[in-house]
Amino acid sequence: MDKEEIYKKLVEICGEDDVSIDDADLIATGDWIAKGLEALYDHISFKAGFLVTPKNKEEIIEIVKFANTHKIPIIPRAANTSLAGQVLPLKENTILMDFGKHMNKILEINLEEEYVVVEPGVEFWYLQEVLAKDGYFFPAEPGSAFSCMIGGMVGNNASGASSFRFGTTRDYVKGLEVVMADGSVIHTGHKKNEKSVAGYDLTSLFVGSEGTLGIFTEIYLRIKPLPKNEVSLIVAYKNLDNAYKAIEIIRQLDVDLALLEYVDQMTIEGMNANFKYRLKKGILTKKIKVPKRDGTLLIRLIGPQFKEALRKVQEALSNPEIFSTDLPKIQVLEEPLEQKHLWDARHYAGPGIARNMDPPKIPRMFIPAVLDIAVPPSKIIEFLKKAKAISQEFGILPITMGHIFDGNVHLISAQNVTEENLAKIKEYQEKILDIVYSLGGTITAEHGVGLWKQHFLEKEYGKETMEIMKKIKRALDPNNILNPDKMGVGEIPSIVHFKEIGDKK
Numbered sequence: 398m399d400k401e402e403i404y405k406k407l408v409e410i411c412g413e414d415d416v417s418i419d420d421a422d423l424i425a426t427g428d429w430i431a432k433g434l435e436a437l438y439d440h441i442s443f444k445a446g447f448l449v450t451p452k453n454k455e456e457i458i459e460i461v462k463f464a465n466t467h468k469i470p471i472i473p474r475a476a477n478t479s480l481a482g483q484v485l486p487l488k489e490n491t492i493l494m495d496f497g498k499h500m501n502k503i504l505e506i507n508l509e510e511e512y513v514v515v516e517p518g519v520e521f522w523y524l525q526e527v528l529a530k531d532g533y534f535f536p537a538e539p540g541s542a543f544s545c546m547i548g549g550m551v552g553n554n555a556s557g558a559s560s561f562r563f564g565t566t567r568d569y570v571k572g573l574e575v576v577m578a579d580g581s582v583i584h585t586g587h588k589k590n591e592k593s594v595a596g597y598d599l600t601s602l603f604v605g606s607e608g609t610l611g612i613f614t615e616i617y618l619r620i621k622p623l624p625k626n627e628v629s630l631i632v633a634y635k636n637l638d639n640a641y642k643a644i645e646i647i648r649q650l651d652v653d654l655a656l657l658e659y660v661d662q663m664t665i666e667g668m669n670a671n672f673k674y675r676l677k678k679g680i681l682t683k684k685i686k687v688p689k690r691d692g693t694l695l696i697r698l699i700g701p702q703f704k705e706a707l708r709k710v711q712e713a714l715s716n717p718e719i720f721s722t723d724l725p726k727i728q729v730l731e732e733p734l735e736q737k738h739l740w741d742a743r744h745y746a747g748p749g750i751a752r753n754m755d756p757p758k759i760p761r762m763f764i765p766a767v768l769d770i771a772v773p774p775s776k777i778i779e780f781l782k783k784a785k786a787i788s789q790e791f792g793i794l795p796i797t798m799g800h801i802f803d804g805n806v807h808l809i810s811a812q813n814v815t816e817e818n819l820a821k822i823k824e825y826q827e828k829i830l831d832i833v834y835s836l837g838g839t840i841t842a843e844h845g846v847g848l849w850k851q852h853f854l855e856k857e858y859g860k861e862t863m864e865i866m867k868k869i870k871r872a873l874d875p876n877n878i879l880n881p882d883k884m885g886v887g888e889i890p891s892i893v894h895f896k897e898i899g900d901k902k
């Protein structure tokens with residue numbers, strides 16, 4: 398079917414205002430890897446055919462039925478903040494289906510049964526603000542909390558710094574309304590029941606399916622009362638090894654820990670740039686500065702015993718018998734607003750780092766396979782030490798930040814995109830992954846598989862498990878229209894191998 402016919406049909410379903418073929422709406426925004434490859438190679442362009450912004454489930458059903466009949470790919474898209482290329486279009490005439498414009502309503506809030514029903518385009522921060530008025534929250538907060546949407550969080554099974562305490566998005570999805578690839582509509586799970594083991598757990602299957610199995614039109618989310626008491630700490634040792642020791646000590650303490658983040662010096666620079674910006678804008682009234690030291694930890698304690706917990710943590714982390722030559726600088730933040738600024742600055746550290754850097758003269762890209770690895774928590778320090786040695790060998794010095802308590806770290810390195818560097822990146826990420834897998838880890842703890850990590854899945858799970866995943870995909874989407882080329886469940890596009898891609902510019 399040619400482009401004009403598809404356009405006509407989409408306009409017939411959604412109306413002219415909700416179908417776009419403007420270049421600005423169709424290009425891959427925000428994906429550093431895609432941008433880098435587009436800059437290096439002539440023929441590479443991650444561009445969709447159409448952007449549609451459906452108003453309701455009925456329009457989605459019609460679009461899906463039409464697309465399925467004519468084998469036209471659809472990529473469901475929420476806020477487009479994914480970091481693994483989940484929403485990158487590869488195939489011609491791909492329909493990007495965006496929920497932010499219309500399908501952004503909170504449909505029901507039920508405090509008695511502690512759930513909400515939302516459309517996929519509801520922004521996470523907006524839901525939090527609405528719930529906070531009643532003293533509730535949806536705890537699976539990712540680093541992109543300021544912009545991501547619930548549909549995308551469910552699509553990726555997003556999680557974040559406090560997931561070791563509160564769980565991931567999957568733990569909060571009670572059920573879903575899903576438009577399947579043939580246009581039928583199913584409901585999974587239960588909105589009101591706390592427990593049910595009736596049948597296969599389809600909700601869990603859809604959570605984290607990255608738009609490859611069905612399109613969520615309603616999401617039933619569990620909510621929780623906001624913790625009433627909390628305190629945050631910045632603990633800075635000169636020496637990284639002492640921060641590692643401190644983490645092991647905290648593991649043994651009987652305290653209600655809600656967050657523990659390790660931040661390296663680059664991340665601290667990004668955070669401090671963000672504090673400066675907030676002060677300048679008058680949002681922050683009191684100066685906060687994270688000391689630029691090698692072994693810096695950010696900690697949040699909650700619960701009715703938080704004052705006692707604070708005393709225990711301060712005492713244990715300053716124990717002169719252990720840290721005699723490197724007693725930490727400890728800052729305690731008690732004001733709720735100050736604490737919010739601390740955690741916001743951590744979330745915004747990335748943009749803060751970018752603000753501190755010279756604009757790149759050559760396009761740069763992240764190294765995809767090391768962006769979001771995790772190992773068993775007891776092995777994280779061993780991993781960090783081994784990864785540092787390999788990074789030094791390759792002359793790659795990634796920004797290292799992460800949710801160290803649950804074994805998840807982000808190694809972020811912006812590399813100039815050249816053919817030579819692509820070969821180096823390939824080798825580097827394979828060496829890092831060898832360590833990850835030798836320690837029993839995973840290629841992605843929270844960002845997802847998307848386009849850029851799918852060829853590693855077989856190494857992680859083996860052929861047999863991958864074959865089951867492929868069978869599920871074929872059963873639910875036999876024409877492969879829903880977010881094709883992702884998750885390792887179809888033919889894996891050669892572009893992910895960074896070799897023999899084609900002619901350079």
Ligand SMILES: Cc1cc2nc3c(=O)[nH]c(=O)nc-3n(C[C@H](O)[C@H](O)[C@H](O)COP(=O)(O)OP(=O)(O)OC[C@H]3O[C@@H](n4cnc5c(N)ncnc54)[C@H](O)[C@@H]3O)c2cc1C
Binds near residue numbers: 472553609747880
């Ligand atoms: C600065 C920064 C920090 C980040 N930190 C974290 C972090 O701490 N933890 C974390 O988990 N992630 C993090 N991410 C990655 C990403 O932001 C999250 O995974 C986020 O939840 C994605 O939400 P989104 O609304 O942008 O979804 P999108 O990127 O638009 O989509 C995500 C996936 O969901 C699918 N999808 C979207 N809507 C639907 C629907 N209605 N039905 C079916 N499938 C759908 C898409 O096809 C896609 O595969 C970060 C990203 C950035 C830029």
